[in-house]
Amino acid sequence: MLKSLPLVLIGLSLAACAPTMPAVTRTYTLQPNGTLALTADSGAAGTAATAAGTGAATSQTGTAAPASSTATDAAATGTAPAPVTTPDATTPAATTPAATGTAAMTGFTAVPYLSAARVTRFTGSQNVIDPAKTYRAVMKTAKGDVVLELNAKAAPVAVNNFVFLALNHFYDGTRFHRVIEGFVAQGGDPQSSDPALQAQWGTGGPGYNFAAEVNNGLRFDKAGVLGMARAASLDSQGSQFYITLAPADFLSGQYTVFGQVLSGQDVVNGLTRTEGAGAGQPDLLNTVQIYVSQ
Template sequence: MFKRLPLVLIGLSLAACAPMMPAVTRTYTLQPNGTLAATATSTPAVTAPTGTDAQAGTVAPATTTPASSTATSTTPATTTPAATAPATTAAPAASTATIPGFTAVPYLSATRVTTFSGSQNVTDPAKTYRAVMKTAKGDVVLELNAKAAPVAVNNFVFLALNHFYDGTRFHRVIEGFVAQGGDPLSSDPVRQAQWGTGGPGYNFAAEVSNGLRFDRAGVLGMARSASLNSQGSQFYITLAPADFLSGQYTVFGQVLSGQDVVNSLTRTEGAGAGQPDVLNTVEIYVSQ
C-alpha cells in the first residue's frame, strides 16, 4: 500500500541507549465502559532494558521456504542470525502492572532474542490475553483477540515473551494514520536506513476474514509487505479510523487504556518530525 505502511516494523534494542529511566508502577482498575484506568503510580529508578543488537533483516516463511519481507521497495539486508530462544523457561521479571482477573505470563527467555525459525504455540484461544506496552511516555494496555486472530496473537505473545520487542522504536508514526513498530532493526541507530524492513526470521499468513475492521482509533493490526503471507513481527495501532485497510491487514487487538499515550508518540514524518519513541518492553497477561 503505499510503499511503506503496513509492513514490517522495526525493533530496537537499548544496547546503545540505556539511560537511567524511571519505571512506572501502575495498578489498573476495570471501568464501567470496559477500559482500564491506572489508579496508582510510583517511580523507583531502574535501568532501562538492554539487549543484543537485532540481527533480522531477511525473513523466511514458517514453511522454511525463504521469503524476503520488506516495508518498502528496498531489499532487506541479509545479516547473521542471532541465537534461537533458550529451551528452558526463565523466571518472570517482576511485573510493574497489575490487571484485575489476569495473571502475568512468565517470560520464555531471560534476555532478548530476535531471530527464530518460527513461533512456538504459547497461547490458548479459549483464554483472554492482554498486553501492556511500556513506553517512556506511559503504558498502553491492549486486548488481544485470540479467538478472531489466533495465529497473530500467538505470534505477538511468543515474541513478547522472548523480550523481542524490548528497546524497539515506533519507527513510523504518521499524523491521523498509524503508529507502527516491532522491527528489531530499530534497536540499532546505525541501521536507521533499514528500519521498517526487519522481522523475526520467519513469515506467516494474514488473517483477514475474521470480520474485524480498522474502523476507529486504537485498533491493533499486523504490518506486512505486498504478500498476504509476509507478516512477521511488525504491528501498528491506528490513530484514526482507517477502514480502507479492513480485509487487507490482520486486526488482532485493540487499545483498552493508553490511547492518549499512543496519540502522544513522536511523529516521524511530516512537519515537526522527530526521533522515534522507544518501546521499553511488553508484558503479557492471561485471564485467570
C-alpha cells in the same frame, strides 16, 4: 528482499522513504521495574523519514526468510524454534513481568518470560497460547503504558506470534519507527533498537513469515485498533505491528486485526511523529509484558 516496496491499497500507493541518521552510541540500563532506560547518548539525533503519501504505510518489507508455513507448522507441532541471541541482549532481573498496578489487569496474571535474554531471530514461532483464554499486553513506552486486549479467538496465529515474541524480550528497546499523523503508529522492527541501522528501520523481522488472518470479522474502524504490518503478499507477516491513530477502514480485509487498546490511547496519540512536518526521533518501546485471564 527489497527495503522499499510500493503497495497499492484502494487506489492509494506509498513507497517508504529511507530515514538517515549520523552514527550515535546509546547506552541502556535495566531498571528495577524491568524497563530499559537511556542513560548515555553520544550523538546527535538524525533526520526523520518523510512521507511519500498517505496510503499503505503499514507495509513491511522484511529481511526475513521467504514466506512459508514455518511459523504455523511450528505452532501446530509444538516444535521449539532455534533462537539466536543478539550480541546486545539484555538480561532482565527476573523471568516474570512485574505487576503494572493498572486496573485493566484485575483478574489477570503475568505470563513468565520464555528467555532470560533478548532473542531476535527464530526459525518459527512456538505455540504458547490457549485461544480459549483472554490475553492482554502492557507496552511500557517512553511516553507511558499502553494496555492492549489481544483477540486470540479471532486471530489466534497473530496473537500467538506476538505473545511468543514478547515472551522472548523481542520487542525490548525497539522504537515506534513510523508514526504518521492521523494514520498509524508502527513498531516491532528488531533493527530499530540499533541507531546505527536507522536506514534499515522498517525492514526487519523475526526470521520467518506467516499468513494474514484478514477475514476474521474485525475492522480498522476506529482509533486504537492493533494490526499486523506486512509486505505485498498476505503471507509476509513477521513481527511488525501498528496501532491506528484514527479510523482507517480502507485497511480492513487486507491486514490482520488482532487486538485493540484498552487504556493508554492518549499515550499512543502522544508518540513522536516520524514523518511530515515537525518530525522527530522515534520513541522507545521499553518492553512488552503479557498477561492471561485467571
